Each structure stands twice: as C-alpha cells, then as structure tokens.
Amino acid sequence: MSPPPYGTAAFVTIPLGMSRLSSFLLCAVVVLFSPVSSGAQVKDAFIQGVADFVNAANGLSGDEGPALTAAIDAMARGIAQWDAAVANVEAGLASQIGGAPPQVAARMRATLGAVYLERGRLAEALEQFDAAVRLDPEVRDVQSLRGLLYQRMNRPSDAQSAFRSAWHQEPGDVTAVYLLLRVASKSAEAGERNAAMKTLSDTVENATPESRAQFTILDFLEGAAVSAPVFVPAVYHEAATLLAQAKYNEAVASLQKAALSSSLAAVRDERARLATADARMSAGDPGGARAALADALRAFPNSGMAHWKLGRLQVSLGDESGAMRSFQTAAGLPSLGGTAHLYAAIGRIRHNQLDLDGAVAAYARRVELTPNDAAAHTDLGDVYRAQDRLDEALAEYLIGSLVDPASVKALVAAAQIHGAAGRDEAAVKLLRRAVTLEPSHLEARYALSRGLLHLGLTNDARRELEVFEQLQKKAMQDERRRFEENQIKIDETLKSGDTREPAR
Numbered sequence: 001m002s003p004p005p006y007g008t009a010a011f012v013t014i015p016l017g018m019s020r021l022s023s024f025l026l027c028a029v030v031v032l033f034s035p036v037s038s039g040a041q042v043k044d045a046f047i048q049g050v051a052d053f054v055n056a057a058n059g060l061s062g063d064e065g066p067a068l069t070a071a072i073d074a075m076a077r078g079i080a081q082w083d084a085a086v087a088n089v090e091a092g093l094a095s096q097i098g099g100a101p102p103q104v105a106a107r108m109r110a111t112l113g114a115v116y117l118e119r120g121r122l123a124e125a126l127e128q129f130d131a132a133v134r135l136d137p138e139v140r141d142v143q144s145l146r147g148l149l150y151q152r153m154n155r156p157s158d159a160q161s162a163f164r165s166a167w168h169q170e171p172g173d174v175t176a177v178y179l180l181l182r183v184a185s186k187s188a189e190a191g192e193r194n195a196a197m198k199t200l201s202d203t204v205e206n207a208t209p210e211s212r213a214q215f216t217i218l219d220f221l222e223g224a225a226v227s228a229p230v231f232v233p234a235v236y237h238e239a240a241t242l243l244a245q246a247k248y249n250e251a252v253a254s255l256q257k258a259a260l261s262s263s264l265a266a267v268r269d270e271r272a273r274l275a276t277a278d279a280r281m282s283a284g285d286p287g288g289a290r291a292a293l294a295d296a297l298r299a300f301p302n303s304g305m306a307h308w309k310l311g312r313l314q315v316s317l318g319d320e321s322g323a324m325r326s327f328q329t330a331a332g333l334p335s336l337g338g339t340a341h342l343y344a345a346i347g348r349i350r351h352n353q354l355d356l357d358g359a360v361a362a363y364a365r366r367v368e369l370t371p372n373d374a375a376a377h378t379d380l381g382d383v384y385r386a387q388d389r390l391d392e393a394l395a396e397y398l399i400g401s402l403v404d405p406a407s408v409k410a411l412v413a414a415a416q417i418h419g420a421a422g423r424d425e426a427a428v429k430l431l432r433r434a435v436t437l438e439p440s441h442l443e444a445r446y447a448l449s450r451g452l453l454h455l456g457l458t459n460d461a462r463r464e465l466e467v468f469e470q471l472q473k474k475a476m477q478d479e480r481r482r483f484e485e486n487q488i489k490i491d492e493t494l495k496s497g498d499t500r501e502p503a504r
Contacts, residue, residue, distance in 0.1 A: 243336060
C-alpha cells in the first residue's frame with residue numbers, strides 16, 4: 001500500500017469485486033433460465049466508461065475532448081444496459097416468487113437484493129434481504145450482507161446482530177467473526193467476544209497455505225487496485241461525488257450537462273500547473289515544485305491531486321505538519337478510488353507523532369475501505385498494540401494473516417501476543433509457519449526458541465537459538481560490509497572532489 005514518494009498519475013483500471021455476491025448473481029441467471037448476463041457482467045461497460053472518463057479527464061488519453069465525450073456516452077450506454085438487466089431480473093423473479101416454497105423464495109429475494117446492492121440501491125437491497133430472512137432465517141450469506149448494509153446506514157446494533165447471525169449460521173466464516181468484533185461495543189458480552197477470538201485464533205492455527213479470507217467490498221470504485229488516490233480535475237467534482245455515492249444516472253447527467261468546451265480550459269489549466277510541479281521535481285528542484293503546487297492551489301483550491309502531490313512532497317522534505325494538512329484536505333475531496341492511500345499516509349504521520357488515537361482513526365478507516373489488504377490490518381494492529389489494546393491488536397493480526405497467508409509480519413505479531421499471554425502452544429504453531437515462509441526472519445526465530453523453551457522442548461529450543469545466532473551473525477556481517485562499501489564510495493567521492501580545481 002505504500003504510495004510513490006511524490007505522487008503520480010497513471011491509467012486507471014477498475015477490477016470487479018464483491019465476490020460474496022457472485023453466487024446470488026449467478027443464481028439470477030439460473031432462476032430466469034435466461035442467457036442474459038449477470039449484473040457482475042453487464043456493469044462492465046459502465047465501469048469501463050468510468051475508467052475512460054478518469055483517464056480522459058486527467059489527460060491520459062491524448063485529445064481529451066473526444067475522449068471525454070466517448071467516455072460519457074459509454075457510461076450512459078452502460079448504465080442503460082445495467083438498468084435493463086436489473087429490470088429483467090426483477091420481472092423474472094416477480095413472476096416466480098409468489099408460487100415458490102419459502103426456502104426457494106428466500107433465495108430469490110436474496111438474489112434480487114444482491115442485484116440491487118451491486119446497482120447501489122441500498123435501501124431496496126436491505127428490504128429484499130430482510131424479506132429473505134423472514135422467509136428462511138437460515139438463508140446463506142444474507143446476514144453478512146445485511147450487516148454491511150447496516151454499517152453503511154450507521155446502524156451498529158443491527159449490524160452486530162446480523163454479523164452474529166452470520167457467524168452462528170457459518171461458524172467458519174471468519175470475515176463475519178471479525179466484523180462482529182469490530183462493531184461489538186465495549187460492553188458486549190465477554191463470553192461472546194472470547195468465543196469469537198477463539199474462532200479467529202483456531203482458524204489461523206489450523207490454516208493451510210490455501211486458506212484465505214476474502215471480504216465483500218460494497219464500493220467497486222474503492223475496490224480498485226490503484227497505487228494512489230484517483231482524483232479528477234475540480235470542475236468534475238460534482239460528477240465524482242455522485243459516482244462515489246452510487247448515483248450513477250445523476251453523475252452521467254451532470255457530465256452531459258457540463259459545457260465540455262468551456263470546462264476544458266479550466267481542466268487544461270489545472271493539469272498544466274500540476275505538470276509544472278512535476279517537471280520541477282524531475283529536475284531535482286523540490287522547492288520549485290512546492291512553489292508550483294502552491295500556485296496550482298491558489299488557482300484551484302479544491303484540486304485533490306495538487307493536495308496529494310503537495311502532501312507527498314512535504315513528507316519528503318520533513319514537513320509532517322504541512323503534509324498532514326494536505327492529506328486531510330485531500331481526504332475531504334471527492335475521489336474515485338484509492339482513498340485508503342490517504343488514510344494510510346495520515347495514519348503513519350499520526351503514529352510518528354505518537355497521536356495514537358488519531359492513528360487508530362485513520363487506520364481503521366483504511367481497513368474499512370480496503371479490508372482485503374493485510375498491511376492495513378497489521379498497521380492498525382501495531383497502533384492497538386502500542387495502546388495496550390491487545391485483544392483488538394490480535395484480531396487485526398489474525399485476520400491479516402488470513403487475508404494474506406504469506407504475511408510473516410502478521411503471524412509473528414500474533415504469536416508474540418499469544419506468547420506474552422502464556423499461550424505458548426498457539427504462539428509456536430504460528431512461529432513455525434512464519435519461519436517456514438521466511439527462514440531468515442530473526443524475530444520469528446528468537447521468539448520460536450523462547451516459546452519452545454517455555455513448552456519444555458529444550459533441544460528444539462536450543463536448535464532454534466543456534467539458528468538465530470547464526471542468522472544474527474550473518475546479518476551483522478552483511479551490515480558491516482554495507483557500511484564499509486558505503487564508506488569506500490564516500491572516500492572515492494571526496495578524493496575525486498579534491499582533484500578538481502577550485503572554482504574561480
């Protein structure tokens with residue numbers, strides 16, 4: 001998740017997400033006995049139109065005038081096709097739900113709710129999910145989706161009940177367990193919290209290399225695999241806001257009403273000022289780049305990309321306070337994905353400044369946006385650990401190791417918390433997996449030797465300690481060699497400088 005040191009623009013590609021909905025959407029096709037594509041497929045044209053719009057607006061598609069027009073037309077066609085597909089599902093299910101047995105009708109309601117959810121029609125989706133649960137309280141997968149919707153609607157107690165039901169229906173659903181722990185209040189029943197933590201811990205201890213947790217992401221734009229926040233020029237902020245709110249028809253209408261010929265002048269002016277800053281930075285002139293970005297913000301105070309670039313530059317210059325202001329301003333402006341990068345940057349600065357509550361707030365928002373990013377979980381876990389909130393830290397490390405089974409950092413951190421609490425068997429299991437993944441990991445080797453010793457496995461502990469000492473010795477030798485090589489380079493540079501004639 002680490003962004004580039006200054007800030008770049010790149011072509012935007014938006015992959016499809018929402019994996020938990022796929023079964024429902026496929027069900028829609030089966031129920032209708034129709035060759036019509038599922039919602040996950042018919043929305044592709046609209047999403048591609050959005051990506052084309054972003055690239056054209058940011059000057060990445062050549063002559064942006066025709067490219068913008070083509071992108072907006074593609075969005076309009078795509079949304080029309082999407083709405084037609086939704087209507088087709090509605091009509092097909094409506095003709096069959098009334099006469100279907102309760103369990104089948106519940107599945108149909110769940111399918112229609114998933115179709116609405118993908119389309120951004122959240123209230124209608126929730127209505128269908130509620131109806132499905134009334135018909136069949138055991139209908140699969142619906143409770144987790146209800147929980148996510150309740151979270152979106154700021155109804156935490158309802159979300160907690162839904163995630164609890166999802167966990168009880170599917171005891172192995174660790175995403176529901178984790179989400180339940182996240183929304184459960186401090187006063188939640190201790191037995192339930194302990195049972196939920198045990199479920200997470202047991203799942204990680206018994207995980208196979210193929211085990212992986214996958215969260216549903218409601219916002220397809222935030223699910224995009226982008227390396228930086230995706231901003232568009234300020235003149236298109238209204239459309240960007242509507243897109244982020246899933247008000248797709250309104251967004252297209254906003255763009256269609258825009259006087260593209262007049263707006264292009266402002267768009268080009270904003271991009272030209274940003275390009276000047278980029279050129280100054282490429283020339284090794286950070287002061288000039290900073291001045292150019294300040295000039296861009298005087299002309300376009302709501303330029304998200306200018307605030308992002310300025311924040312990255314301020315970080316590189318050691319101005320964390322200025323960077324914080326820039327990132328926070330950028331986070332308040334409409335973006336079309338990659339917002340988690342902003343909260344990661346804010347969280348890092350807050351953590352550096354020992355503002356742990358601020359760091360938790362930023363990193364928690366990052367986790368909400370990108371729950372399938374293991375680094376987001378481990379960063380949040382580190383701050384919880386610094387606050388001595390060890391259960392919350394452990395939950396983040398455990399789910400991080402399930403999101404990315406190759407995350408040695410998550411495994412070692414979870415094992416250390418287990419070990420500190422006297423759960424040496426659990427710690428050793430995780431540490432053995434960690435050293436299998438990364439045999440030279442010093443911290444894992446040392447912790448494993450300690451855990452084995454506590455379990456009375458002295459021979460195994462001695463062997464691990466020997467491996468640790470060998471690795472530590474090698475690390476010190478490597479560090480010494482790097483220092484000597486660097487010193488030689490410095491000496492050579494100084495010698496070459498001595499041979500030059502003094503400047504006149």
